[in-house]
Amino acid sequence: MTESHPCWDWMIVLTSTHHYARDRLFFKDYVPVGIRSPASPFGEEDLDIAGMGTVELLVHTGPESTSTTRTLVLKNVLHIPNALCNGFNGLQYSQVNGGGGLTFGSLTRQGTDRDGSPLWYAKPFHGFSRLVIAGNPEGKSYLEDGLISLSIFVDETRLPQIVRPRARDRAEETSSNFRCTKGTVFPHMYLEF
Numbered sequence: 001m002t003e004s005h006p007c008w009d010w011m012i013v014l015t016s017t018h019h020y021a022r023d024r025l026f027f028k029d030y031v032p033v034g035i036r037s038p039a040s041p042f043g044e045e046d047l048d049i050a051g052m053g054t055v056e057l058l059v060h061t062g063p064e065s066t067s068t069t070r071t072l073v074l075k076n077v078l079h080i081p082n083a084l085c086n087g088f089n090g091l092q093y094s095q096v097n098g099g100g101g102l103t104f105g106s107l108t109r110q111g112t113d114r115d116g117s118p119l120w121y122a123k124p125f126h127g128f129s130r131l132v133i134a135g136n137p138e139g140k141s142y143l144e145d146g147l148i149s150l151s152i153f154v155d156e157t158r159l160p161q162i163v164r165p166r167a168r169d170r171a172e173e174t175s176s177n178f179r180c181t182k183g184t185v186f187p188h189m190y191l192e193f
Contacts, residue, residue, distance in 0.1 A: 008139040010057065010131040012109050012122050013087035019055070020078040020087045027053040027079065051079040057088075060132040061118035063108075069134040070119055073097075084142045088131055090120070 006023040013020075021027065030053035036046045055074045060067045072093065090102050090111050099119060100112035107124035122129035126143040 006137075006139045007085055007142060008133055008137045009085035009125065009141050009143055010088045010133060011085050011125070011143070012129040012131070013089055014091050016087050016089050016092075018076060018078045018087075019074045019089055019092070020080045020083055021055055022081060022083045022086055024050070024079060024081075026055045026057075026086070027051070027077070028056050029053045030079070033079075047078075047080050048082050049078050050081055052076060053079070057131065058134040059120045060134055061110075062121050063123060063132065065136065067121070067132075068118070072120060090122075 006025055024030070030051050032051045033049050034051075035049050037049055053076075055077045057072045057074065058069050059072055060069055062068070072088075074088070074093065075096070090109060093099065094101060094111060098114055100114050100116050103110045103112070107127075107129050109122040109129045111119040111121075113119045121132050123132055124130075128143070
């Protein structure tokens with residue numbers, strides 16, 4: 001995969017411990033890491049984590065190309081060159097940035113800011129939900145229909161000391177203490193059935 005044709009598939013991965021990017025060119029700032037880490041608690045596959053940094057994405061707030069655009073600033077994004085796609089955890093983003101919440105359709109997802117205004121939108125793509133990136137950039141897609149998992153689970157104690165303080169910043173952590181009741185999951189998250 002050359003950087004001249006990056007993967008623009010930013011898929012919603014609500015159970016990942018981190019956002020992640022396949023291509024280095026997405027990073028605004030970057031710290032090399034260069035480690036291998038199990039991709040899940042079960043350790044069936046290793047991830048090559050090349051680095052960590054900040055990514056800014058210009059996204060649409062609705063399904064139409066004429067919808068408003070907003071910039072998402074993702075911190076502590078892992079650079080995983082062998083990933084099938086890029087991963088965006090909307091729950092984590094909402095929690096870290098004090099967002100309003102998420103709305104779920106069958107495969108559509110939408111995030112809102114504190115005021116309830118649309119912040120990002122995701123459409124169905126190969127059985128998952130993909131962020132609608134502004135400008136409709138073209139690149140290589142590695143996703144196919146089938147049973148695959150896009151979520152990653154990285155034990156932050158395996159990260160080198162140079163990036164561990166960033167990863168452990170309390171404001172950047174996700175919480176596993178979400179309580180689910182029918183219709184609501186997060187402060188303003190709604191499930192449609």
